[in-house]
Amino acid sequence: xxxxxxxxxxxxxxxxxxxxxxxxxxxxxxxxxxxxxxxxxxxxxxxxxxxxxxxxxxxxxxxxxxxxxxxxxxxxxxxxxxxxxxxxxxxxxxxxxxxxxxxxxxxxxxxxxxxxxxxxxxxxxxxxxxxxxxxxxxxxxxxxxxxxxxxxxxxxxxxxxxxxxxxxxxxxxxxxxxxxxxxxxxxxxxxxxxxxxxxxxxxxxxxxxxxxxxxxxxxxxxxxxxxxxxxxxxxxxxxxxxxxxxxxxxxxxxxxxxxxxxxxxxxxxxxxxxxxxxxxxxxxxxxxxxxxxxxxxxxxxxxx
Amino acid sequence: xxxxxxxxxxxxxxxxxxxxxxxxxxxxxxxxxxxxxxxxxxxxxxxxxxxxxxxxxxxxxxxxxxxxxxxxxxxxxxxxxxxxxxxxxxxxxxxxxxxxxxxxxxxxxxxxxxxxxxxxxxxxxxxxxxxxxxxxxxxxxxxxxxxxxxxxxxxxxxxxxxxxxxxxxxxxxxxxxxxxxxxxxxxxxxxxxxxxxxxxxxxxxxxxxxxxxxxxxxxxxxxxxxxxxxxxxxxxxxxxxxxxxxxxxxxxxxxxxxxxxxxxxxxxxxxxxxxxxxxxxxxxxxx
Numbered sequence: 377x378x379x380x381x382x383x384x385x386x387x388x389x390x391x392x393x394x395x396x397x398x399x400x401x402x403x404x405x406x407x408x409x410x411x412x413x414x415x416x417x418x419x420x421x422x423x424x425x426x427x428x429x430x431x432x433x434x435x436x437x438x439x440x441x442x443x444x445x446x447x448x449x450x451x452x453x454x455x456x457x458x459x460x461x462x463x464x465x466x467x468x469x470x471x472x473x474x475x476x477x478x479x480x481x482x483x484x485x486x487x488x489x490x491x492x493x494x495x496x497x498x499x500x501x502x503x504x505x506x507x508x509x510x511x512x513x514x515x516x517x518x519x520x521x522x523x524x525x526x527x528x529x530x531x532x533x534x535x536x537x538x539x540x541x542x543x544x545x546x547x548x549x550x551x552x553x554x555x556x557x558x559x560x561x562x563x564x565x566x567x568x569x570x571x572x573x574x575x576x577x578x579x580x581x582x583x584x585x586x587x588x589x590x591x592x593x594x595x596x597x598x599x600x601x602x603x604x605x606x607x608x609x610x611x612x613x614x615x616x617x618x619x620x621x622x623x624x625x626x627x628x629x630x631x632x633x634x635x636x637x638x639x640x641x642x643x644x645x646x647x648x649x650x651x652x653x654x655x656x657x658x659x660x661x662x663x664x665x666x667x668x669x670x671x672x673x674x675x676x677x678x679x680x
Numbered sequence: 681x682x683x684x685x686x687x688x689x690x691x692x693x694x695x696x697x698x699x700x701x702x703x704x705x706x707x708x709x710x711x712x713x714x715x716x717x718x719x720x721x722x723x724x725x726x727x728x729x730x731x732x733x734x735x736x737x738x739x740x741x742x743x744x745x746x747x748x749x750x751x752x753x754x755x756x757x758x759x760x761x762x763x764x765x766x767x768x769x770x771x772x773x774x775x776x777x778x779x780x781x782x783x784x785x786x787x788x789x790x791x792x793x794x795x796x797x798x799x800x801x802x803x804x805x806x807x808x809x810x811x812x813x814x815x816x817x818x819x820x821x822x823x824x825x826x827x828x829x830x831x832x833x834x835x836x837x838x839x840x841x842x843x844x845x846x847x848x849x850x851x852x853x854x855x856x857x858x859x860x861x862x863x864x865x866x867x868x869x870x871x872x873x874x875x876x877x878x879x880x881x882x883x884x885x886x887x888x889x890x891x892x893x894x895x896x897x898x899x900x901x902x903x904x905x906x907x908x909x910x911x912x913x914x915x916x917x918x919x920x921x922x923x924x925x926x927x928x929x930x931x932x933x934x935x936x937x938x939x940x941x942x943x944x945x946x947x948x949x950x951x952x953x954x955x956x957x958x959x960x961x962x963x964x965x966x967x
Binding site (some may be wrong): 427431434436437438454455457458459462464466468469470471472483484486487488489524677 | 683686687783784785787788789790791792793795796939941942944959
């Protein structure tokens with residue numbers, strides 16, 4: 377990977393991507409950059425523009441403005457080249473009810489020239505506990521989703537674009553799909569997936585982008601985003617103290633003080649300065665809670 | 681494109697068999713019935729002469745022409761076949777892409793490495809092949825019992841009226857496809873093409889009785905349908921003209937499909953507005 381040209385390190389890039397549906401502006405200038413070999417989580421509430429972005433990248437819909445490059449290719453100029461090297465799982469998966477799961481997968485394989493390794497398909501189906509011989513119409517929503525996951529992965533694409541990949545799956549299968557995503561990355565694939573389930577993004581994504589009302593509000597490494605976020609710290613003292621000095625520490629604000637024996641603080645960024653300041657106090661106990669990605673996400677969307 | 685053709689044709693196989701065997705059955709009844717008709721010609725002619733001319737016009741002839749092979753086949757068979765096969769064309773044409781699009785399946789299909797051109801023309805080719813399949817089955821039904829009939833028509837002669845019928849099928853299919861690319865719902869496209877199909881049949885049939893209608897009818901496909909007359913030789917201008925018109929409609933549909941966004945299930949749909957006197961919900965409001 378280090379031998380690659382810097383531009384080849386970027387698998388997916390959009391600049392000022394805009395898309396409107398009538399009066400509704402779905403995308404208002406989306407700027408994204410996804411690096412080769414990473415798992416990139418695309419977070420946002422329903423209707424934020426996640427699906428619209430992915431569909432623009434596959435030339436299923438045409439943006440009104442801005443540019444996009446996927447695997448170095450303009451998807452509008454050569455969509456087939458992009459689609460040949462990508463695997464896609466739509467957010468609203470609809471299959472042909474009249475076919476069995478296997479016939480449906482053979483159809484998708486034939487649409488790719490029929491070069492699928494059926495041993496891979498069988499292995500994927502086995503791991504997801506999917507019975508290939510069953511008609512689609514008899515499958516539950518979760519089992520249909522498994523067919524979608526298999527079709528996205530079965531040709532071992534360079535780039536996976538997954539729109540809510542664990543939608544409709546039970547927790548065990550959600551874990552299995554996340555495992556498959558990690559394995560795909562380990563095999564050299566880049567994964568770009570949208571979700572509004574924070575725990576799964578936190579579990580697998582190297583970096584995340586948050587989208588709100590068609591605009592990217594934050595792009596960061598998942599761990600950095602959590603680290604940078606506000607955390608709540610409760611300090612209990614052996615004797616009542618004047619804790620006003622703690623509120624003067626940069627990045628710290630006082631949320632609550634109980635008779636001087638206990639304070640609850642909000643800390644932004646590193647804890648270093650606060651811990652040094654606490655050295656002057658008779659501390660009995662210190663409790664700090666690191667926010668989950670969900671709390672970070674909620675903080676973004678509540679404050680903005 | 682070949683994969684698309686193969687799978688689309690496979691999905692149309694039920695329709696090919698259903699419509700094809702239906703047309704064939706008509707031929708299997710009609711051809712041997714000719715001898716019965718000729719045996720009781722005097723009674724039949726008396727009955728037919730008692731029909732109002734407006735009624736006979738719908739069946740593409742008059743009492744005098746009915747005594748001929750072409751007139752008989754037109755009146756009892758070919759006059760109605762463009763409408764019958766046209767229904768298939770309207771259903772299949774309007775659903776060729778819009779059916780998968782409205783159900784949300786087209787999104788994932790187009791995300792596969794098949795160009796929009798490959799997908800569009802593959803499906804068009806499947807529609808043309810399905811139409812040909814139906815008409816070949818129909819032709820076989822019309823020809824199977826020719827040997828024992830006094831119609832005096834050979835197998836190859838019997839194939840000739842099926843060529844204008846193919847042109848009729850293609851133009852209604854192409855029209856329905858174009859409308860499905862322009863209108864927000866498949867059923868709206870099918871309704872629009874269906875109106876043209878029925879209006880074309882009625883206006884062209886009545887044009888023989890009312891000259892005022894003839895000027896309107898010449899803009900409609902049925903006016904160029906040769907029917908049983910084709911047994912004596914094909915009118916190439918009408919036949920090729922309809923084929924060219926079908927190709928133009930298909931090209932317009934392609935031009936539209938190439939540029940448009942692929943909708944996902946339920947997106948951009950269309951439905952009739954609610955009626956003003958619709959009953960309100962009876963769910964009680966919480967206090």
